[in-house]
Amino acid sequence: MTDWPLKRIVIAGGGTAGWMTAAAIAKTLGHAVELTLIESDLIGTIGVGESTIPPLVTYNRLLGINEADFMRATQATFKLGIGFENWKEIGHRYFHSFGSTGKDHWSAGFQHFWLNGLERGHDEPYDDYCLELSAAYAGKFAHLPDDRMNYAYQLDSTLYAKFLRAMAEGEGTKRIEGKIAEVELEPTSGDIAALKLESGQRIEGDLFIDCTGFRALLIDGTLGSQFEDWTHWLPNDSAIAIQTRSVRPAPPYTLAIAHDSGWRWRIPLQHRTGNGIVFCSRYMDKDAALERLLGEIEGDTLTQPNVLRFKAGVRPRQWVKNCVAVGLSSGFMEPLESTSIHLIQRAVLRLIRMLPLAEVSERDILEFNDQMLQDYLQIRDFLILHYKATDRRDSEFWRYCAEMEVPDSLTQKIELFRETGRVFRRNEELFAENSWVQVMMGQGIMPRSYHPIATKLSDVEMTKLLSTIRDNVAQTVAGLPDHPAYVARYCGAASASAA
Numbered sequence: 415m416t417d418w419p420l421k422r423i424v425i426a427g428g429g430t431a432g433w434m435t436a437a438a439i440a441k442t443l444g445h446a447v448e449l450t451l452i453e454s455d456l457i458g459t460i461g462v463g464e465s466t467i468p469p470l471v472t473y474n475r476l477l478g479i480n481e482a483d484f485m486r487a488t489q490a491t492f493k494l495g496i497g498f499e500n501w502k503e504i505g506h507r508y509f510h511s512f513g514s515t516g517k518d519h520w521s522a523g524f525q526h527f528w529l530n531g532l533e534r535g536h537d538e539p540y541d542d543y544c545l546e547l548s549a550a551y552a553g554k555f556a557h558l559p560d561d562r563m564n565y566a567y568q569l570d571s572t573l574y575a576k577f578l579r580a581m582a583e584g585e586g587t588k589r590i591e592g593k594i595a596e597v598e599l600e601p602t603s604g605d606i607a608a609l610k611l612e613s614g615q616r617i618e619g620d621l622f623i624d625c626t627g628f629r630a631l632l633i634d635g636t637l638g639s640q641f642e643d644w645t646h647w648l649p650n651d652s653a654i655a656i657q658t659r660s661v662r663p664a665p666p667y668t669l670a671i672a673h674d675s676g677w678r679w680r681i682p683l684q685h686r687t688g689n690g691i692v693f694c695s696r697y698m699d700k701d702a703a704l705e706r707l708l709g710e711i712e713g714d715t716l717t718q719p720n721v722l723r724f725k726a727g728v729r730p731r732q733w734v735k736n737c738v739a740v741g742l743s744s745g746f747m748e749p750l751e752s753t754s755i756h757l758i759q760r761a762v763l764r765l766i767r768m769l770p771l772a773e774v775s776e777r778d779i780l781e782f783n784d785q786m787l788q789d790y791l792q793i794r795d796f797l798i799l800h801y802k803a804t805d806r807r808d809s810e811f812w813r814y815c816a817e818m819e820v821p822d823s824l825t826q827k828i829e830l831f832r833e834t835g836r837v838f839r840r841n842e843e844l845f846a847e848n849s850w851v852q853v854m855m856g857q858g859i860m861p862r863s864y865h866p867i868a869t870k871l872s873d874v875e876m877t878k879l880l881s882t883i884r885d886n887v888a889q890t891v892a893g894l895p896d897h898p899a900y901v902a903r904y905c906g907a908a909s910a911s912a913a
């Protein structure tokens with residue numbers, strides 16, 4: 415079979431989701447498909463989304479992107495994790511790092527050995543056993559042999575979309591500027607037949623990808639895929655973003671600082687810093703949030719405040735008929751753990767693996783929707799953990815969070831850890847054991863017990879195990895260059911040095 419009946423793919427929307435989708439499909443399938451992307455400059459994109467997680471490194475590699483070129487083009491810095499301040503209680507901080515902590519045994523994670531070590535008088539912090547975490551706090555970074563340093567990027571999302579656009583167009587994607595005014599359905603099948611623009615132009619396709627952001631023009635507006643609301647677990651519904659001139663060398667991590675009705679972010683790029691406040695409008699109004707944000711950010715502002723409203727939740731059916739939702743059209747959870755761009759990546763790669771040949775298969779649809787929902791549910795639980803497990807009771811917002819009922823799946827994870835120190839990663843879950851352990855302990859959940867294997871070590875063996883890991887981390891970090899110097903050498907963007 416040489417011909418491919420379903421080869422006209424139309425992407426509606428050209429934000430991060432639209433161009434990540436276009437670049438990946440164009441790169442993978444080349445001229446085997448006719449790829450068209452429609453976007454409207456008048457509508458624009460959401461204009462936020464700067465902090466990412468490590469799988470993006472793999473995504474870019476799959477696309478054959480040269481890392482230094484990409485980082486230069488997007489003014490990117492390296493990210494080793496997220497620093498959380500004021501979450502467990504005001505004045506407390508912890509770090510959720512990429513990578514792993516200590517050395518696991520197949521039967522028990524490192525936390526079991528560390529907990530047993532505490533009882534034997536080894537009271538060095540758990541943090542001291544993690545390379546990425548120690549490097550982050552020291553403000554250092556380098557690529558290490560065998561990818562031993564796990565990292566992601568902090569980037570300018572508008573520039574990332576532009577970079578991917580150039581790639582996708584270079585691989586044959588056709589871009590059409592215009593506003594979609596109507597989605598035309600095929601009367602018998604109910605499939606989407608074409609998109610009609612305000613200009614009157616009609617674009618036919620076989621498969622449509624809805625990347626129209628929160629508007630969800632195709633998947634919701636036309637095909638009626640329902641949105642499942644999760645605001646009772648993730649009550650934040652608003653954000654204000656603003657960019658500032660950087661006042662300090664860029665650290666290799668994102669900051670998430672809790673306040674009485676939500677939290678705020680600080681994301682250092684090469685040429686500027688991204689800031690924002692996330693809040694729950696039930697407990698804080700927009701003016702108070704803006705005042706708080708402006709009062710706490712550092713450096714001159716470079717942009718007007720960008721006010722955004724959102725709702726936490728998911729569309730359980732992200733693929734309906736011949737339309738697949740990718741990006742904000744598929745659902746949204748607040749950016750606390752930088753998971754949205756990652757969900758785009760997962761959807762795009764899954765879609766490519768399940769691309770229909772002659773006709774859309776209901777089995778593919780079921781599989782795709784099930785896998786995407788799994789991702790959403792697992793990330794949802796991880797995010798709720800940050801709110802539920804807290805000692806804060808200083809505001810209505812935190813009292814609500816501490817008292818809210820949480821999904822059984824999360825209760826099981828928390829209580830299992832509290833009782834036994836165990837965490838299990840299920841079904842290729844995005845956040846592995848290291849993430850759960852760091853955040854659970856960081857939020858104040860300390861296990862009451864640990865795996866008996868830790869007691870097998872003699873005192874001498876335990877001392878050696880712990881000190882070897884700590885020394886190794888400390889020596890490696892001492893030998894690393896400062897992050898800003900490394901970035902400047904590796905991928906320094908011209909305007910960054912001028913700024």
Ligand SMILES: Cc1cc2nc3c(=O)[nH]c(=O)nc-3n(C[C@H](O)[C@H](O)[C@H](O)COP(=O)(O)OP(=O)(O)OC[C@H]3O[C@@H](n4cnc5c(N)ncnc54)[C@H](O)[C@@H]3O)c2cc1C
Nearest residue numbers: 427428429430431459460463465594627741742749754755
């Ligand atoms: C406050 C906040 C902070 C965030 N921070 C992060 C973060 O740190 N990390 C992270 O991973 N994610 C983050 N995100 C999520 C991230 O911004 C999005 O996942 C990402 O930008 C993808 O957006 P999108 O492309 O789906 O939608 P959009 O950027 O909204 O793009 C929609 C596209 O559709 C087009 N369009 C819409 N309607 C029409 C029409 N009628 N005709 C033609 N074109 C149309 C628009 O022109 C645009 O091109 C954040 C989100 C919010 C709200």
